[in-house]
Amino acid sequence: MDELFTVLGDIKTLFNQSLSELSVDCVVFGFHDNQLKILLLKTKGSSEWSLPGGWIYKTEDVEQAAYRILQERTGLDSIYLQQFHAFGANNRYNGKEIMSRVGIPPEYNFLPERAVSIGYYALVEYSLVEPKADDPFTEECRWWDLEEIPELLFDHNQIAHTALKTLRRQFDYQPIGFNLLPEKFTLIELQKLHETIRGRSMDRGNFQKKMLSYGFLERLEERKTGGAHKAPYLYRFDEEKYAAYLRLNDD
């Protein structure tokens, strides 16, 4: 209980510097070996796992808050976060109820009865990042298989589900997956990435036709060797052409 009160004091200090009706939650998907994982953490004093989240300082942009919170609570830095949805159900969060459930007397209970949370998501090659929290609140932080996510705090299961839907949809119109592949890759490797995200297999001919139609894949005069089949061509992702494609399609 002593440790809990120390954590509570820290949370209160942070909360007093923050907006009181708004929070940020981050859904970080990890991709590795044709599998999708998700980064979850356990806050000290809590028995439930949750998404990395926190309050927004009164002086910072919401987007800055998202990057700071992710860094502080998981150690992940330089990760491209994308806002995807604000979760605003009236009953999604009740800080007072949670504090009273863990036995905090009302006079110590400073959390609000309601908060809207703005969700951000990211997709990273998870073998390249090592979660490691440096805030006083995180007890444990680790990757979970998507299929094994436990019951999470508040509406965090719904937030994670919405993030996954958004990620899948984004792969339809914006091939954001290139930063997850080695510099040179085969079209089969690219397809496996897309199939993992989409959770379903795709027709090889249609997939390759669509990818090549974008115009930012460059076929190299090199083939990948070592497989059982005829060595497939290697491709490179042309960042300049990709930027031009985005300008054309995004504005």
Add this chain to the structure above:
Amino acid sequence: MDELFTVLGDIKTLFNQSLSELSVDCVVFGFHDNQLKILLLKTKGSSEWSLPGGWIYKTEDVEQAAYRILQERTGLDSIYLQQFHAFGANNRYNGKEIMSRVGIPPEYNFLPERAVSIGYYALVEYSLVEPKADDPFTEECRWWDLEEIPELLFDHNQIAHTALKTLRRQFDYQPIGFNLLPEKFTLIELQKLHETIRGRSMDRGNFQKKMLSYGFLERLEERKTGGAHKAPYLYRFDEEKYAAYLRLNDD
């Protein structure tokens, strides 16, 4: 000034029942005769046009607030609103500054120094709806040509621009435009709608192939007559097949 103080009193009453750090803004696009318009309003006492927006009651979901605010401020009802982005720059809104700019003494100045706004957008056939505010704050409310939007309040130009980008992108993966066409339509009419939204012309063959590939367009044994060219087939939008398509692609 008397009228201004009356309006202020009403705003304060509303504000006291609301969340203080969050607002909602609605971007309503109107489509008619191959043109896109946007619905703007002028708040009493303000010299600038703005998007229809307002505060969220403490007791309502953010989404409920969006529908209520749009109805109260513009008279538009039963319109499908879609959340698209939360605008969270630290300096995007300063209520205190605005009130002092119009000459309100500090003791009457109750607005916050910062608010995050959650944006919703909609697309309607604008000849079917008649804007008519029934709140005490709206002075005027009317459609504007997209190309003629004036300088708007706060970051509302940016909010409108982001809504337009989102609308265009959504037409890529989810053909939300069907509710804007008559029950029976030709593929040319459908293409004109898409071209208007996307702001560019499209290849007829590719467009028709893509639309038909979705599987929810039903070709009728009827042709549209009266044109200068060979009478084109009429199509109908099959809602059941569309719902099945959404289920398959959305979850």
